[in-house]
Amino acid sequence: MAADAPARLRIAPSPTGDPHVGTAYMSLFDLAVARRTRGQFILRIEDTDQARSTPEAEETIFQALRWLGLGWDEGPDVGGPYGPYRQSERLPLYRECAEQLVEQGHAYYCTCTPERLAALRQQQIAAKQPPGYDRRCRDLGLRPRPDEPHVIRMKMPLEGESIFTDLVRGELRRPFKDSDDQVIVKSDGFPTYHLAVVVDDHHMAISHVVRGEEWISSTPKHLQLYRCFGWEPPRFAHMPLLRNPDRSKVSKRKNPTSLLWYQRQGYLPEAMLNFLALLGWSMPDGREIFSFDDVVSNFTFDRVVTSGPVFALDKLQSINGQYIRGMDPEQLLERLFRRDYVRAQLPLVQERMRTLNEFHTATAFFYADELSYDRSLLIPKKAAPDDVPQWLKAVRQRIEEFRPWRAVPLEEQLRELVAEQSWNTGQVFMAVRVALTGSTQSPPLTETMEVLGREKTLQRLDRALQLLAEEAS
């Protein structure tokens, strides 16, 4: 990869939750290659899942990547010559491409019902057959009317094999018969990932696709689409998957995966990047502390390992410490007081402060790993002790998946819940307040929740429930 025409790489996150470390991990290498070749790094939002995509999630992805210094040359918010950069705004293109495939006999309409597909699947699993579409509609030449529910499926070759060269793994091959006729346009008219990614990567002139190992098995489908369209496919690099300590694919249940968490915890973006670069890749000279520019000038895919690294935080801690020690005090001061977390806390406590020092006492609870407070505080005055656990459980459940994580809507949720159950608002709010802050005195509850973040909020509710359970037994 030394010679190198300008490369175009993209990160294509789905705006369906908190910005993920995996997104940063891929972006890091995308940007490195783009910079190294004086090419471009593109951000494309893959919001073809109408049910799960949200605008807030998209916004936090922008924010998190910018925090890390992984800015993009083209994207939904900055524009660019290949836009729009949001898949939901490119629908006509996918439709047109899919219809073209149907015209050319590379794809077909399918009217099989979800019920039939589910039943088929069950049978196959029961018969210990690999699950997959049985191609019933493949040669029927169906032309469903627009009001008739249907999908479009691509035709995979029945024989032969797909061979491609992966930049990190070398030659990979797989018989076509192992891939079924994938849906490329859903019944809601939206493309599936498989169609959209190919169409967009081509139309955005992407030269290198860097993505997780999890995509290896669908690469033959993608290559087949390129072939059907008559387009030249990009180069593929399948990076190893980040793992939990138990070696499963990294997940938020077992690891903090939200970039927002790292930001709030006070990790430095440059240390985070350094750490991420060290997972699966190494500098030719073996140095472990290096800048993003060092990655840019040294990155090659042949130094990427193929086995999945465990995403373990102790090394990140150590690296972060080294960065902190390496800063001059003025720089450090700057960083400390610009921290967004502190800024967010400020309005909550300002009206309660009489001296500057009170800022620290009033916000200490934001930082505690585990609050220490007397269990009896969890039982509000005039409340029945046995009621408290169910309040906390109900509140937890109510907000666990709730979006957006903002004070006003959260307050609405809580008030609704309390009203439904005919509970006492003051008592319920007080119990939650103590669980979250360890004290009966705190800034307004839901504003506190917003700043504290979902993760810590849920964690502290759990902790309070645990305390109450201990007391009961």
Added chain:
RNA sequence: GCCCCCGUCGUCUAGAGGCCUAGGACACGGCCCUUUCAAGGCCGCGACACGGAUUCGAAUUCCGUCGGGGGCACCA
């Protein structure tokens, strides 16, 4: 069940047939420095999954076994 990827210290990794009695970093243990804690210094613990084959010689090549992971959606 089928297909694919992977397998060096607890963890991240170096290693592309002899330079390997396998190197570094994190973590861990000890000592030193020190009013404490960190930081720093020194020392230590600690791995080529297993079995065959190829070779004068294998962590490095090939095969098998075992183990881990991923995929098999109208999710990405």
